[in-house]
Amino acid sequence: MSFVVSERKAAPNLGSTSLRVLAVVAAGVLLAAAPFFVYPIFLMKALCFALFACAFNLLLGYGGLLSFGHAAYFGAAAYVCGYAAKTLGLTPELSILAGTAASALLGVGFGWLAIRRQGIYFSMITLALAQMVFFFCVQAPFTGGEDGMQAIPRGYLFGIIDLNNTLAMYVFVVAVFLIGFGIIWRTVDSPFGEVLRAIRDNEPRAISLGYKANRYKLLAFVLSAALAGLAGSTKALVFQLASLTDVHWAMSGEVVLMTLIGGMGTIFGPVVGAVIVVAMQNYLAHLGSWVMMIQGATFIACVLLFRAGIVGTIIHYLRARRGGSSGQA
Amino acid sequence: MQQHAPRPSGPTGDGDNIIETRGLTKEFLGFVAVRDVNLKVKRHTIHALIGPNGAGKTTVFNLLTKFLRPTSGSIHFNGVDVTRTAPADMAGQGMVRSFQISSVFSHLTVLENVRVALQRPLGISFHFWKPRRTLHPLHERADELIEWVGLTPYRDVNAGELSYGRKRALEFATTLALEPEMLLLDEPMAGLGHEDIHRISSLIKRVAANRTVLMVEHNLSVVADLSDTITVLTRGSVLAEGDYAAVSTNPSVREAYIGGVHA
């Protein structure tokens, strides 16, 4: 080669495609078998949070935008979905759509404001806006204040299928998750996704190539908010509850945690991270506030040991191995 | 000032100059970084902007490419006043820049780096529902460009893993994907070794065959070798302009910039 050789020829980074297909098949088998071994309610919770984390990761991992206020979209959607199902008596699929649409709208407004600033200022604006949503939910008459919105009916899917049947509900949640996950995967792999990643890597250069960066960031923000809303709406139906916990800043922090533990900027990382965090909360619940300590310790260990998160580290490892075998200097 | 024989000029009058600034000035909180610069870059030439550190070269670039708004003065590109144009619209007008530090997308492969530049004219860059293969028709052109800069063996490598010289080569491939009339290069040789400098030099020459290049460069032998015209900037103002022979023998240039060290 003509240039001075100073680095190893690495393996193609898209080589992970076959790996992804493998992961999808494995996940499918797991999802089908899981309700026979694990509490369905736990699985549904994990799926909702996995979708939430994936939505968040679309913005952080692929857009390079760290939102500290994603609970706003998750929680607002939960309330709107609950209101639609309980007060308006809409069917579950329409209630979920209502919640998702509400979050998308919120995302348009908040995103439009936040993307005007970069880095930590962006994060602070998202946090401040989310706090406004929180206080609104504390005050508003229809949220039920401290008690939350309780006894949200799961209802009949399309007016036919009774979602009070746990297995039916589980299948429905799996379907919602797969749709949301599919949208995110497609978005990342789309022409839009490529431009978004370019802007994340080097915004001025992307602008000089003719891309109006803010428009792409806004679209990513809205998609992320809408999908976080999809997760929040579904969660409201699973637990038949929408509460202040859903819009609290701690929820915004938790989704950051899940994404970083699993690996930001990877397709499956947030899923893994969400399952780990939800599992810790569920199975260590008897330890009381120690859960927080363990969660914190796990987070620190993950960040120190695997900077790229669990899935990110596995990908690096596999890529390095493959690169080593095919590498000509 | 300009004593070149003018070519037949286009409809806009001064068709000979692709870019022209009038009284370009930029102040940062009272500090004048660029003062009353009247820069004219002739079409199909390589024009170098040189000067000591902090002279205002990058600031001039930022003004020309609209990343900064001038405090006063105007910028004309192809006879059109672009003083108020948005930076992202300059690519559409035919002007693309590189940056002093790095101009690659590190976590995109070499192919993706070039492809992202090629995809804009397709008008599908907001289509988040379309699969990746929508972009595959671009591969033929992308591969041509990648080959042109000698990066074919690295097509599927992440740009961040390339050596400095190859990153520069990739920048060219990406920039050329837009088929710009004019390229602005901010220190294209910075950080490069001997051999890479040679390669990038010949790339610039090939690129400039039917394009205009304006570049900031500290390496004077590169400047001497490549440029048709040199503008010397010190403390925000133009000190001298001309070809290398004229500029390098100019006493005030020798004093202020070259300091008598270079012959």
Ligand SMILES: Nc1ncnc2c1ncn2[C@@H]1O[C@H](COP(=O)(O)OP(=O)(O)OP(=O)(O)O)[C@@H](O)[C@H]1O
């Ligand atoms: N955004 C800014 N705010 C305030 N001052 C600035 C800004 N950008 C540049 N300057 C100042 O303007 C002057 C010119 O800077 P510029 O980067 O244009 O110099 P340069 O000629 O490119 O130098 P170098 O050779 O080191 O790249 C410097 O004194 C710099 O500190």
Ligand SMILES: [Mg+2]
């Ligand atoms: Mg500079």
